[in-house]
Amino acid sequence: MRGAYLSYAAKRFAQAVVVILLAYVFTFVVVSILPGDPITNVLRDPQNGFSEDQIRQIIAAQGLDRPIPVQLWTSLSNFVTGDLGLSMRSSRPVTTLIAEVLPSTLTLASAAFAIALLLALTIGYGTQFLPKRFGQGLLRGFPSLFLSVPNFVIGLALIHIFGFQLGLFRVIAPDSFWATFFAAIALGVPISARITEVLIANLDKESEQEYAAVARSRGLGPARLFARHLLKPSSLPVVTVIALAIGELLGGSLITETVFGRTGIGSLVQRSVSTQDLPVLQAVVSLAAVVFVLVNLIADLVYPLLDPRVKLIGGQGVRPTTADDSATATSAAVTS
Amino acid sequence: MAAQDRLTVNTFTRAELTAPVPLRPLPLLRVDGLSVSYGPHEVVTNVGFELGRGDSLALIGESGSGKSTIARAVLRLLPSGGRATGRVAFDGQEVLGISERGFRPLRGRAIGFVPQDPANSLNPVRTIGAQAQEAAALLDEPDSAIRKQLILDTFAEVGLDNPQRVYGSYPHQLSGGMLQRVLIGLAILPRPALLVADEPTSALDVTIQKRILDLLTRLQHDLKISLLLITHDLAIAAERANALVVLKDGVIQEAGRTTSVFSSPASSYARKLRADVPALNPDRYAPLRDVRFHTLKTGDASTPKIDVNAVTKTFTVDGKTLTAASDLSFTVPAGTTHALVGESGSGKTTAVRLLLGLEQPDSGTISVGGEQVTGRSPEALRSAWRHLQLVYQNPFTSLDPTWTVEQLVREPLDRFKVGAREERDERVREASADVGLGEHLLSRKPGALSGGQRQRVAIARSLVLKPDVIVLDEPTSALDVSVQAGIIEVLLTLQANLGLTYVFVSHDLALVRQLAHTVSVMHRGRIVEHGTVAEIFDNPQQPYTRSLLESIPSGGAGVAQPAHARPRVTAG
Numbered sequence: 001m002r003g004a005y006l007s008y009a010a011k012r013f014a015q016a017v018v019v020i021l022l023a024y025v026f027t028f029v030v031v032s033i034l035p036g037d038p039i040t041n042v043l044r045d046p047q048n049g050f051s052e053d054q055i056r057q058i059i060a061a062q063g064l065d066r067p068i069p070v071q072l073w074t075s076l077s078n079f080v081t082g083d084l085g086l087s088m089r090s091s092r093p094v095t096t097l098i099a100e101v102l103p104s105t106l107t108l109a110s111a112a113f114a115i116a117l118l119l120a121l122t123i124g125y126g127t128q129f130l131p132k133r134f135g136q137g138l139l140r141g142f143p144s145l146f147l148s149v150p151n152f153v154i155g156l157a158l159i160h161i162f163g164f165q166l167g168l169f170r171v172i173a174p175d176s177f178w179a180t181f182f183a184a185i186a187l188g189v190p191i192s193a194r195i196t197e198v199l200i201a202n203l204d205k206e207s208e209q210e211y212a213a214v215a216r217s218r219g220l221g222p223a224r225l226f227a228r229h230l231l232k233p234s235s236l237p238v239v240t241v242i243a244l245a246i247g248e249l250l251g252g253s254l255i256t257e258t259v260f261g262r263t264g265i266g267s268l269v270q271r272s273v274s275t276q277d278l279p280v281l282q283a284v285v286s287l288a289a290v291v292f293v294l295v296n297l298i299a300d301l302v303y304p305l306l307d308p309r310v311k312l313i314g315g316q317g318v319r320p321t322t323a324d325d326s327a328t329a330t331s332a333a334v335t336s
Numbered sequence: 337m338a339a340q341d342r343l344t345v346n347t348f349t350r351a352e353l354t355a356p357v358p359l360r361p362l363p364l365l366r367v368d369g370l371s372v373s374y375g376p377h378e379v380v381t382n383v384g385f386e387l388g389r390g391d392s393l394a395l396i397g398e399s400g401s402g403k404s405t406i407a408r409a410v411l412r413l414l415p416s417g418g419r420a421t422g423r424v425a426f427d428g429q430e431v432l433g434i435s436e437r438g439f440r441p442l443r444g445r446a447i448g449f450v451p452q453d454p455a456n457s458l459n460p461v462r463t464i465g466a467q468a469q470e471a472a473a474l475l476d477e478p479d480s481a482i483r484k485q486l487i488l489d490t491f492a493e494v495g496l497d498n499p500q501r502v503y504g505s506y507p508h509q510l511s512g513g514m515l516q517r518v519l520i521g522l523a524i525l526p527r528p529a530l531l532v533a534d535e536p537t538s539a540l541d542v543t544i545q546k547r548i549l550d551l552l553t554r555l556q557h558d559l560k561i562s563l564l565l566i567t568h569d570l571a572i573a574a575e576r577a578n579a580l581v582v583l584k585d586g587v588i589q590e591a592g593r594t595t596s597v598f599s600s601p602a603s604s605y606a607r608k609l610r611a612d613v614p615a616l617n618p619d620r621y622a623p624l625r626d627v628r629f630h631t632l633k634t635g636d637a638s639t640p641k642i643d644v645n646a647v648t649k650t651f652t653v654d655g656k657t658l659t660a661a662s663d664l665s666f667t668v669p670a671g672t673t674h675a676l677v678g679e680s681g682s683g684k685t686t687a688v689r690l691l692l693g694l695e696q697p698d699s700g701t702i703s704v705g706g707e708q709v710t711g712r713s714p715e716a717l718r719s720a721w722r723h724l725q726l727v728y729q730n731p732f733t734s735l736d737p738t739w740t741v742e743q744l745v746r747e748p749l750d751r752f753k754v755g756a757r758e759e760r761d762e763r764v765r766e767a768s769a770d771v772g773l774g775e776h777l778l779s780r781k782p783g784a785l786s787g788g789q790r791q792r793v794a795i796a797r798s799l800v801l802k803p804d805v806i807v808l809d810e811p812t813s814a815l816d817v818s819v820q821a822g823i824i825e826v827l828l829t830l831q832a833n834l835g836l837t838y839v840f841v842s843h844d845l846a847l848v849r850q851l852a853h854t855v856s857v858m859h860r861g862r863i864v865e866h867g868t869v870a871e872i873f874d875n876p877q878q879p880y881t882r883s884l885l886e887s888i889p890s891g892g893a894g895v896a897q898p899a900h901a902r903p904r905v906t907a908g
Contacts, residue, residue, distance in 0.1 A: 211457050214451050214519070307460075
């Protein structure tokens with residue numbers, strides 16, 4: 001079993017690397033076939049005052065006059081070695097620019113993710129064990145409520161109440177603990193909605209299962225029943241949703257950073273889009289692809305660990321079909 | 337209202353009379369005036385019984401009789417929406433009205449639970465050991481090494497061969513019989529005073545059923561545990577319990593000591609229940625079964641309807657070769673029933689799939705009605721399927737829930753483009769009437785039908801093409817005994833009227849004895865013994881056949897034994 005898992009993991013990892021490289025190639029091709037030439041636009045900007053000769057020299061030095069496939073190959077091999085080129089606006093290495101803003105975004109995103117998980121688990125537990133008269137039904141409405149409020153509205157409300165009214169944090173110091181905390185809430189609440197929705201549905205399904213009743217007959221209280229029995233089988237589909245939610249986290253951080261005035265990947269993207277700074281944009285898109293692929297890789301690797309019934313066949317995790325399925329197929333075959 | 341008042345007065349007087357001088361010890365479990373309802377719908381009405389210390393009591397009834405609901409009410413495991421009223425006293429303490437927190441200390445420690453379906457009663461994503469630790473935690477043993485040893489000892493006690501391996505396994509890695517042993521082990525580990533077993537063997541094979549019931553009886557005696565057994569099988573109840581409570585629609589029909597209720601039932605319902613148990617009435621259908629058999633025997637027995645000749649089929653699973661059918665040979669004369677008997681994994685299902693042409697054998701030939709089934713493409717088999725139909729065992733999953741009964745019965749006619757519209761209508765009505773489905777049911781969907789009605793739909797569906805041969809794959813294993821009796825009667829009447837040939841696949845030997853003419857006993861892909869019903873049942877040659885026969889619950893020593901268990905007197 002261990003050998004099977006390791007070869008499964010190796011295959012998944014290799015697939016992930018291929019996907020990342022393809023994503024890079026794809027963004028490169030899309031950028032190069034886009035109408036308009038931002039590079040010459042920048043160079044021809046009268047403010048820069050380059051002569052036609054100088055422009056030709058620069059283009060030749062950067063290898064921009066060579067055929068697209070050759071440019072792609074150079075760019076791809078630079079990407080693999082971690083060299084993302086220079087920003088067109090500031091002439092600084094793109095890696096440095098990203099390294100400056102990444103910690104802030106990572107802090108915000110992971111705090112938001114932690115809050116989202118905590119919210120999902122709390123609400124999930126409440127829907128199963130909170131007595132009816134204490135608002136179990138109200139809890140079930142939370143996910144749709146969370147989904148229907150855009151996160152910038154939550155952000156503005158939090159700033160108004162906790163920043164201005166209660167003075168818990170200063171809006172001009174966006175990297176302080178409390179400012180980060182409330183920004184993470186604004187970002188985490190909509191994310192938690194999707195996770196909670198799936199978690200509640202699966203908790204409902206699992207708590208109806210016979211094994212849950214049998215576990216209760218062994219004297220397990222609600223907390224232990226939840227943690228030991230219901231959570232693990234319920235979390236299988238949740239893992240998939242979490243992997244998708246990470247993507248939302250990236251998108252959402254852009255808006256949240258703007259609302260809270262934070263410097264992060266979001267503000268970097270915003271700046272680069274408005275100035276058509278292609279190397280930075282290409283790097284950020286590739287970074288997003290890497291994060292997305294990695295998160296899904298982790299989800300794939302976790303899945304067989306959560307469910308021992310998953311069989312690892314040819315690099316694919318497959319749930320074995322039940323006897324009933326094949327029997328139904330038998331009766332279907334006879335009538336047709 | 338007045339009647340209720342009088343009842344209260346009565347109870348009160350009786351209580352007053354017995355209070356000063358306790359004539360007998362306090363019962364361990366006393367259920368009094370228990371009613372359970374879901375919303376406005378009452379499923380259990382005013383049920384009362386007593387279970388003494390170390391004693392055993394069985395609740396019997398069909399599905400829907402409320403027997404499992406009573407068990408769940410006693411265990412306080414009713415699904416949400418279920419409301420129980422009345423009194424349930426455990427060891428003198430009222431437990432129905434107290435809080436969940438107050439009841440929890442009794443769970444496991446004092447009241448153990450053995451559930452019905454072992455495959456779904458353990459958490460699929462946790463090891464057996466992790467779940468066993470929860471039961472061991474009830475023992476107040478601080479040393480984890482000792483706790484684990486106690487678990488392993490209990491696994492050995494319930495007859496699990498390799499406790500260490502079981503401890504580290506996940507539920508899907510063990511068989512149903514092993515899982516039920518695990519569940520019984522977990523229930524008895526904290527040494528409860530009361531064990532509630534809800535149909536503990538209905539999902540298991542006969543030989544395993546007997547071993548599990550023997551285990552429960554032995555543990556009950558060794559550990560002085562009181563047993564509340566819930567079952568639909570009167571023979572099992574009579575064999576395993578000292579007292580019986582017979583239920584129908586949530587109301588007690590009859591109650592008393594097993595000896596009196598079982599051998600001379602007073603209520604008509606208990607009498608009917610007894611008559612429907614195949615093991616107790618081996619010759620119930622003999623006249624109906626043999627209507628045509630006598631005339632056929634003298635007829636053309638030389639050309640069998642089904643001829644299976646030296647068929648072998650192997651599968652390769654995970655690089656290992658598995659012989660699912662090895663050198664199978666049998667013939668079935670037209671108009672008779674041939675039974676394929678065996679436990680799970682004996683190769684019955686493979687035999688059925690080969691017979692229907694859904695699998696091709698590695699070697700050997702099969703012909704049905706003179707038509708070769710082996711070595712033909714699925715397209716070429718379509719004509720054979722018109723004369724060869726299947727009734728599948730589980731009527732709850734084999735019918736499309738979005739279709740009406742009429743559509744379901746009609747589908748084969750549409751598929752084979754039989755006759756004009758009027759003729760199809762006529763045939764649907766005819767087939768439905770033949771299986772006892774009233775006209776008013778034709779517009780319903782499977783969800784609005786009972787299990788027995790659904791199986792009738794499945795039979796009508798196969799009947800509508802007027803086939804000669806019907807393969808019945810455990811057609812009643814998902815149904816209650818009394819519903820089963822109705823289905824068997826339908827099948828035998830159809831055979832008598834239409835001269836159908838049946839291949840009847842079953843693990844239930846008592847049932848086979850009631851309706852089959854010839855029998856093949858299958859074990860590990862081989863036919864170990866075959867012959868007429870009389871030969872197999874009265875004079876089994878193989879030890880495996882004998883062990884199957886001995887596993888048939890017969891209702892215990894106090895009752896007339898079926899023929900096979902009687903000492904045989906052979907003349908000459």
